[in-house]
Each structure stands twice: as C-alpha cells, then as structure tokens.
Amino acid sequence: MATKSLKGRVHALAESSKQLTFLSNGIFAPGGLPTFKEKLETLPADALRPKKLEILQMNLGYMCNQVCAHCHVDAGPDRKEMMSRETLSYCLQILKQTPVTTLDLTGGAPEMHPDFRWFVAEAASIGVEDFIVRSNLTILRANKKYYDLPHFFKKHGIHVVSSLPFYKKEKTDRQRGEGVFSQSIQALQALNDVGYGQQGSKLLLDLVYNPSGAFLPANQQALEHDFKKALKKDFDIDFHRLFTITNLPISRFLEYLIASENYEDYMHRLVEAFNPAAVANVMCTNTLSVGWDGSLYDCDFNQMLDLKVASPVQHIKDFDLAQLQAREICISQHCYGCTAGAGSSCQGSVL
Amino acid sequence: MNTPYYQSQDLKKFKNISDWSPELGEKFFEYYASVFEESALTAREKSLIALAVAHTVQCPYCIDAYTQDGLERGIDKQEMMEAVHVAAAIRGGASLVHGVQMMEVYQKRSM
Ligand code: SF4
Ligand code: SF4
Numbered sequence: 001m002a003t004k005s006l007k008g009r010v011h012a013l014a015e016s017s018k019q020l021t022f023l024s025n026g027i028f029a030p031g032g033l034p035t036f037k038e039k040l041e042t043l044p045a046d047a048l049r050p051k052k053l054e055i056l057q058m059n060l061g062y063m064c065n066q067v068c069a070h071c072h073v074d075a076g077p078d079r080k081e082m083m084s085r086e087t088l089s090y091c092l093q094i095l096k097q098t099p100v101t102t103l104d105l106t107g108g109a110p111e112m113h114p115d116f117r118w119f120v121a122e123a124a125s126i127g128v129e130d131f132i133v134r135s136n137l138t139i140l141r142a143n144k145k146y147y148d149l150p151h152f153f154k155k156h157g158i159h160v161v162s163s164l165p166f167y168k169k170e171k172t173d174r175q176r177g178e179g180v181f182s183q184s185i186q187a188l189q190a191l192n193d194v195g196y197g198q199q200g201s202k203l204l205l206d207l208v209y210n211p212s213g214a215f216l217p218a219n220q221q222a223l224e225h226d227f228k229k230a231l232k233k234d235f236d237i238d239f240h241r242l243f244t245i246t247n248l249p250i251s252r253f254l255e256y257l258i259a260s261e262n263y264e265d266y267m268h269r270l271v272e273a274f275n276p277a278a279v280a281n282v283m284c285t286n287t288l289s290v291g292w293d294g295s296l297y298d299c300d301f302n303q304m305l306d307l308k309v310a311s312p313v314q315h316i317k318d319f320d321l322a323q324l325q326a327r328e329i330c331i332s333q334h335c336y337g338c339t340a341g342a343g344s345s346c347q348g349s350v351l
Numbered sequence: 352m353n354t355p356y357y358q359s360q361d362l363k364k365f366k367n368i369s370d371w372s373p374e375l376g377e378k379f380f381e382y383y384a385s386v387f388e389e390s391a392l393t394a395r396e397k398s399l400i401a402l403a404v405a406h407t408v409q410c411p412y413c414i415d416a417y418t419q420d421g422l423e424r425g426i427d428k429q430e431m432m433e434a435v436h437v438a439a440a441i442r443g444g445a446s447l448v449h450g451v452q453m454m455e456v457y458q459k460r461s462m
Contacts, residue, residue: 171427
C-alpha cells in the first residue's frame with residue numbers, strides 16, 4: 001500500500017483536471033457509454049436541482065493519519081492544506097444565519113486540525129440539530145492527546161460517524177493499512193464506554209461501510225445486520241446505523257481502478273445500475289460543501305475534482321443563500337456513483 | 352481468427368437471449384429474479400448456493416457473477432471457498448458412490 005498521497009507521489013491523477021479528462025473520454029467518448037449529463041436528459045428537467053439547504057459539510061483539511069487505498073480526498077500525513085481560523089469563523093456565521101440543520105465535519109482527519117476543539121465548542125454552542133464529526137476511528141488511538149476525544153464528543157453532543165470497511169480484520173487492513181482494524185475496534189470500544197452507540201442513547205454512533213474493491217455495496221439493511229451481529233459477538237461493540245457508501249471513481253480509488261484494470265467494468269456496473277429514483281435524493285440536493293480554503297462546492301466529491309459551485313458566489317465569505325440555491329449542479333461521470341442501485345450519499349443509501 | 356469460445360463481455364449480453372424468444376426469455380428472467388428473492392432462505396445463502404452450483408456446472412459467467420455478488424454482500428473468501436468445497440465434495444462423492452456399483456459388478460463377475 002502506498003504511504004503517500006497521489007500529490008506526494010507527484011502522480012498525474014493528483015491533478016483534478018487529469019481526472020476529469022479521463023472520466024470524459026475512453027468508454028464515455030461519443031458513441032460509448034452515455035455520459036451522466038446524457039443520462040439526466042432522459043429525466044424531467046428539474047430532476048437534479050438544489051432543494052432546501054439542510055447540511056453544511058466542512059472539509060477542515062486533507063491531513064490524515066491514514067493513507068487509505070480508496071480515499072477520494074487523496075488525504076494523508078503529507079497533506080498540509082487546512083482551513084484557516086478566518087474561514088472557520090465565516091462558517092460559524094453562516095450557521096447562525098441560515099436554516100442549516102446538520103453540520104458535518106470531515107477531512108482528512110478533522111480531529112488533527114489545530115483549531116478542531118475550539119471550533120466544535122463554538123459550533124455546538126450555536127446549536128444545530130445534528131452535529132456530525134466523521135472520524136476514521138484510528139485517530140482516537142493514534143496519540144495520547146486524542147485519547148479523551150470520546151469524552152469531548154460526548155460533552156458537545158457530537159454525532160460520531162465512523163468508517164469501518166468491514167467487520168473482519170483482513171479486508172479492513174487491506175483497504176486502510178495494517179493494524180487499522182484492531183485500532184478501530186479499540187476506538188469503538190472507547191466510544192461505547194462513554195455511552196455512544198447504546199440502544200436508546202442520544203449519543204449517536206453510526207458506521208460507514210464502503211466496499212474494499214471494485215464492486216458495489218449490497219443492501220444496507222442486510223449489511224447492517226451482519227455488522228451488528230459480528231461486532232457484538234466478537235467484540236461486544238454496539239452502534240446505531242450502518243451507512244453503505246459507493247466508492248466514486250475519483251482520486252486514489254480511480255488510481256486503483258485503472259491500475260487493477262477494473263475501471264471499465266466498474267463504470268459499466270455503475271451506469272447499468274443507474275437508478276432514476278435515486279437522483280432526487282443525492283447529496284448535492286440538500287448540501288453545500290466548504291473546502292479548506294473556503295471555496296464552495298456541491299459536494300465533497302466535486303471539491304476533490306475542483307468543480308466549484310456554478311454560481312456568482314463561490315466563497316463562504318460571500319455566502320448568499322438565494323443565489324446559491326438558484327445554481328445548477330456541476331456533474332461529471334463520477335456522479336454515477338451516487339445514483340447506482342439504492343443510491344449513495346454521506347448518509348448511506350438514499351432510498 | 353482465434354476467438355475464445357467464452358468471452359467475459361458476453362455476460363453483459365445475457366438478456367439478449369430474449370430477443371429470439373421474448374416470451375420464454377421474459378418468463379425465465381422473471382422466474383430467476385423470484386428465485387433469488389429473500390424468502391425462507393436469505394439472499395446471502397442463495398448467493399452462496401449459486402456460487403457452489405456455478406462451480407459444479409463450471410459456468411465461467413456464473414462464477415464471475417456470483418463471486419462479485421458475494422463480494423457485494425460481504426461474503427468473504429473463506430466462506431466462498433467453503434462453498435466451492437461443498438460443490439467439490441458432492442461432485443466427488445457422486446463419482447465415488449458409483450464405486451459401489453463398480454465393486455458389485457466386479458464381485459459378481461469374479462470367481
Ligand atoms: S479515507 Fe478517510 S481515513 Fe482514509 S485516508 Fe482518506 S480521509 Fe483518511
Ligand atoms: S457526485 Fe456530487 S454532484 Fe454528483 S451526484 Fe453525487 S453529490 Fe451530486
């Protein structure tokens with residue numbers, strides 16, 4: 001497994017424009033598979049439009065203690081991009097001014113941001129209905145200074161959404177690195193110990209599953225059932241929901257697809273599994289994503305492809321809800337990942 | 352030209368069998384879909400049975416399809432290999448049990 005980001009390896013795909021070019025040629029060249037735009041044209045004109053803004057997703061930076069093979073962020077220890085305090089403050093203002101009901105912090109590992117605790121405390125005091133921190137779990141065990149994070153999360157009523165690719169060691173470690181599984185288990189136990197994930201508990205602990213390879217996730221409920229049974233039996237771990245997320249052909253997952261000669265088959269599968277009913281509920285319809293530098297995107301994926309919102313407002317400091325809501329959503333072939341089967345979003349399947 | 356009899360992209364054309372006999376084709380696919388629905392057996396169990404049978408009938412398309420189906424369902428490689436051994440055991444057993452017949456004929460004809 002690579003120990004550096006694409007950027008750190010000066011890989012061609014580190015450039016988003018190269019990824020977009022790749023996604024628009026080859027099997028998607030004229031005469032080949034329908035592009036996502038062509039596919040949308042078979043649906044009513046307003047099928048994919050921003051609806052009411054509910055979720056503000058902030059990417060605090062690309063630094064991460066892991067270098068997962070499937071990472072669409074191309075995160076890693078060598079990535080230094082981080083949100084400034086000024087931008088964090090703009091976001092707090094937006095939280096006060098807008099009807100956003102969910103704040104969703106992601107990265108990289110958001111916990112590594114030096115202002116993380118300050119920001120969480122500030123944002124929690126404003127009071128959003130659902131305050132999510134996306135944690136890769138191992139960060140909670142990576143260094144003593146993070147050991148108390150479960151308590152910190154509890155204190156601020158954080159909804160913890162954690163990635164655990166599988167309930168067995170081998171697949172987890174292959175996707176995320178040696179030792180990741182046992183560290184993740186310890187982290188989940190630490191969260192359980194302070195009350196997270198227990199039945200009836202308000203301290204929400206959800207897990208995210210994404211396939212460790214070039215295949216689509218199965219039925220969310222069936223997998224949730226398998227995860228619950230296995231984690232309880234083997235490790236006495238409890239959690240609330242499991243979200244299944246489809247890997248999108250972006251960044252390191254795209255690198256993997258190409259290198260393993262799975263790209264064409266995988267894209268065929270996504271196109272074949274296109275589900276018109278999933279379109280109305282994809283993430284970009286109720287979410288705005290803020291990049292580490294304050295730029296605005298339709299979603300975290302578009303952020304990684306550097307597809308800024310198609311709006312006169314492109315930065316959090318100029319935020320204008322009405323103008324942003326009137327925008328068109330930027331799309332490319334990676335969007336097929338959100339509309340395959342039961343659909344996929346940061347909250348799991350959308351149907 | 353040296354074209355192999357089996358080509359992986361033909362799996363994608365499976366549906367085309369309906370072209371020349373739409374009614375039977377449609378009935379087959381409808382039946383097929385019903386068979387794999389979750390019922391007294393879980394969809395997961397059915398997937399593993401399909402994988403085992405695929406190895407018995409040695410259909411490369413089915414092996415491809417049900418290995419991928421298993422991956423999607425979170426069936427791991429140990430479970431898949433055990434299913435293949437079930438197929439192999441039954442298959443091998445089916446040969447071996449005929450050994451009884453061989454033994455009987457042998458004994459009957461021998462002095
Ligand atoms: S997938 Fe998550 S945990 Fe893994 S490298 Fe990317 S940001 Fe870090
Ligand atoms: S990738 Fe982003 S823009 Fe495309 S459908 Fe998914 S959420 Fe929407």
